[in-house]
Amino acid sequence: MEELANLLHGFGVALSWHNLGFMLVGLTLGVLIGVLPGLGGANGVAILLPLTFSMNPTSAIIMLSCIYWGALFGGAITSILFNIPGEPWSVATTFDGYPMAQQGKAAQALTAAFTSSFVGALFAVLLITFLAPLLARFALKFGPAEFFAVQLLTFCSFVGMSREPPAKVIAAMMIGFALTAVGMDGVTGQLRMTYGFPQLLKGFDFLIAVIGLFGIGEILLTMEEGLAFKGKSARINFKVVLQTWGELARYWKTFLRSTVIGCWMGITPGGATPASFMSYGVARRMAKDPLSFGKGAIQGVIAPETAAHAAGTSALLPMLTLGIPGSPTAAVLLGGLLIWGLQPGPMLFVEQKDFVWGLIASMYIANVAGLVVVLTTVPWWAAILRIPFAVIAPVIIVICAIGAYTVHSSMFDVVMMLVFGVVGYLCKKLQYPLAPLVLALVLGDMAEASFRQSMLLSQGSLAIFWSNSLVASIAGLALLLLVWPVVGALKARLSARANSASIGEPR
């Protein structure tokens, strides 16, 4: 078992005192980010990324990924106690978590949520440990055409699996690609789409876009609702934890199903949010008493939390092995790797063993540490939300502005953050998905490079994408996912005609 030896070595890297310190700092910041509306995993990591430029990459990614785990844990706290999802992926947790808190079972709900998160993450990390090296070894054979096909698959699966209208998914994605193309062309050195503005020479940084789209956009959305926090207080004692754990063991099937859904949605770029909804839906359909859902069923907390954390964790699998992130936060982490001078992809497993296995080992440690941290510190986090929003909102805006400025020490970036914020708000209101936009911003340059390289190899013929069975099957799958909405629409239309009683209400 080469993996186990590598993993043990990784534990040696991750268990150094200063890495453990960074882990705790990251987890604490992450829970804080998860608790505060407007600061999410993706833009929290984006804001803190510039501060890690000078750190050694292993410690930096351990800290940043811990922010991500912390945010995944933290989102549950506000959902259950305040009925406010701190993160999009904990929306489904509010359905049953908040009713449980209203019935005075807040401690049980929180314990269930944290434990589910932990279980989901643990399985996803196990999956990464044993699958990632295999996938990386396999991907070593990839040429530019295969890489472009995998990237195509990523983007096509957005079109096929999003709940938003396909035209809008494609448009959002293309905006992202168009923005990355701005600035100097890395191959020919030619300037593109700068239209004479010197500020555009460097192009648009995805960090600014993430801070604007997710941070400022989210603040605008939150303000729209006119906030009034009315929360339940909670204190978790050890007895309740043990009792709840005893109860949870009965729901092992729910755990298993949700983990599978989560891992699948994380590896394909569905991300944590759709995973949590899907898992909730499946749990309700499979439950013996579906009517109890929405009124405080503990399975209604277990299912979305397990899936969200499993998806959030397994999103790192394609990021590390193929250089393709499975979620917006993973995309930001990937951007970080590039900034630290590490090229994500299969070579990472060959050249940067310390880094990869240190990161994977830190996932085990961080999730155990995270579980302990959140279980013991819940009352404090709940107290933070008692600070009025009139104070929190401007402070979050200030943090976003500082984060945007520090990326390149440029005032222009702060202005762009504001523009992206308004765009983010419009996108949310008009049902344009943000994840493909961000992913395209991060992957744009890589996708363009691999496409051009493949074209060079084939002298401009697209036939290279079905020149061997591997690339043909990936590209074929991508195209299948791309036309999936059309197939779905046709099916719906046919069945509607069969029923011949449908009232045509276009959505």
Place this chain on the structure above:
Amino acid sequence: MNQPSELPAPNVSARWPELLFAAAQMLLAVLVITDSLRVGIGWADDGPRSGYFPFGIGSILLASSGFIFIRQLVRWHSARIVFAGHGQLKRVIAVLVPLTMYVAFIAIIGIYVASALLIGYFMWRHGSFTWLATALVSIGVPVMFFFVFERWFVVLLPKGPLERMLGF
């Protein structure tokens, strides 16, 4: 936070926002395509020219946003999708205006003083705090950030006349 129980205000339809947002994307697509044509979308001696890939992106963007634009026109009268309530929009603008002024102020008077003003404004406008509390929080938070960033992380943020006067 401000009057949640106001009368049910009329809603703003999503018609115009949808149409204009699609139009903005079409404009972006046209910008991308024009510039790609300028740098060349064809093939040079050493491979595809710089406009090769962006031209494709621009074309797909034009197609998808054009589709959204036309579909919106076609169902102009049938679709009744709400963009936001009037009250909601008012609250969003109540954030957006100070936010824009904040960004403008950062460039003039530095991020610390601008942040103090922003926090102070929010606490005065959206909360019910005493003057003392407002002053303490709105000055205390930027001062804390000053020490965290300028001293601890040695990240220099934009400063204005006040900081210069104090000798930073």
